[in-house]
Amino acid sequence: MSTAVESTGGAGVALRAQALGKRYRSKWALRECTFELPAGRVAALVGANGAGKTTLMTVLAGLLDADEGSAGAAGRVAFVSQEKPVYRHFTAADMLRLGARLNVVWDEARARRWLARFEVPLDRACGKLSGGQASQVAFALAIGSRPDVLMLDEPLAALDPLARREVTAELLGEVGETGMTVLLSTHVVAELSGVADYLLLLAHGRLLAGGDLDELLERHVSYTGPRSDVPPALGGIVEARHTGNQSTFLVELPEGQPRPVVAGPWVERPPTLEDYVLAQLEATRKGARG
Numbered sequence: 001m002s003t004a005v006e007s008t009g010g011a012g013v014a015l016r017a018q019a020l021g022k023r024y025r026s027k028w029a030l031r032e033c034t035f036e037l038p039a040g041r042v043a044a045l046v047g048a049n050g051a052g053k054t055t056l057m058t059v060l061a062g063l064l065d066a067d068e069g070s071a072g073a074a075g076r077v078a079f080v081s082q083e084k085p086v087y088r089h090f091t092a093a094d095m096l097r098l099g100a101r102l103n104v105v106w107d108e109a110r111a112r113r114w115l116a117r118f119e120v121p122l123d124r125a126c127g128k129l130s131g132g133q134a135s136q137v138a139f140a141l142a143i144g145s146r147p148d149v150l151m152l153d154e155p156l157a158a159l160d161p162l163a164r165r166e167v168t169a170e171l172l173g174e175v176g177e178t179g180m181t182v183l184l185s186t187h188v189v190a191e192l193s194g195v196a197d198y199l200l201l202l203a204h205g206r207l208l209a210g211g212d213l214d215e216l217l218e219r220h221v222s223y224t225g226p227r228s229d230v231p232p233a234l235g236g237i238v239e240a241r242h243t244g245n246q247s248t249f250l251v252e253l254p255e256g257q258p259r260p261v262v263a264g265p266w267v268e269r270p271p272t273l274e275d276y277v278l279a280q281l282e283a284t285r286k287g288a289r290g
């Protein structure tokens with residue numbers, strides 16, 4: 001579970017990618033990916049299917065060599081892959097014993113607390129647990145290793161809506177208690193509102209947007225009003241949607257200028273994380289279609 005990638009070298013930086021590139025045969029899965037994720041953040045890694053999320057995490061975890069650029073991580077890294085690796089014939093208790101053997105640092109109480117929280121039976125073979133329960137065993141192992149950086153590939157995928165909310169809340173609790181940094185990939189963006197405070201958005205292997213989530217959203221406005229080809233204020237149009245006699249625009253406001261004041265009948269509202277991500281994904285899909 002520990003990473004072979006180099007140290008980030010920078011104070012307060014948990015993960016760093018510098019012109020990172022990875023290709024499978026001749027096809028680039030990740031290209032010119034550059035970012036620094038500050039320590040202590042909960043970062044959402046989002047992008048369409050095949051955008052390169054798993055590839056990025058696998059390279060950052062040191063499990064796959066990059067073809068270009070460099071990657072860095074501060075401290076110990078735990079990575080829970082999409083497959084949620086657990087041994088079918090091992091019980092959850094066996095998996096904890098394995099965790100204690102394999103990890104340099106091991107916090108048994110923390111791992112047990114996670115399993116108890118999600119009511120996962122300790123004495124049942126992992127192969128006989130539900131998909132969601134097996135995921136919880138993989139999470140407990142990662143949490144028990146007390147990583148500095150925890151990377152989770154699609155952690156919410158096998159979970160019911162309530163469990164998703166509880167897992168994200170528990171993760172926030174762990175971040176608060178331990179100061180670890182979390183990077184998690186997901187397609188259920190709406191459920192990261194109030195959880196993630198940093199965003200990395202990948203499209204076709206490239207980093208389309210990245211940064212502090214509040215700052216990113218503050219730079220954007222959603223306008224709804226009468227059908228129009230242009231929004232009521234200047235800015236970069238991220239998305240334009242027209243239905244009947246109504247138009248909605250997601251606009252990136254120009255930097256360094258006062259916030260525009262728009263008159264009725266236009267109504268402005270701050271975009272949600274989901275608004276922003278869906279608009280960006282739609283724009284890249286249209287771009288890819290040409």
Ligand SMILES: Nc1ncnc2c1ncn2[C@@H]1O[C@H](COP(=O)(O)OP(=O)(O)OP(=O)(O)O)[C@@H](O)[C@H]1O
Nearest residue numbers: 024025028029047048049050051052053054055056
């Ligand atoms: N082992 C592999 N061999 C060849 N190509 C691969 C391999 N793994 C991934 N790819 C390709 O690399 C690109 C990025 O894949 P990756 O799994 O990183 O995307 P992703 O964003 O995690 O997708 P998803 O949301 O569907 O999980 C895709 O085009 C994929 O087909």
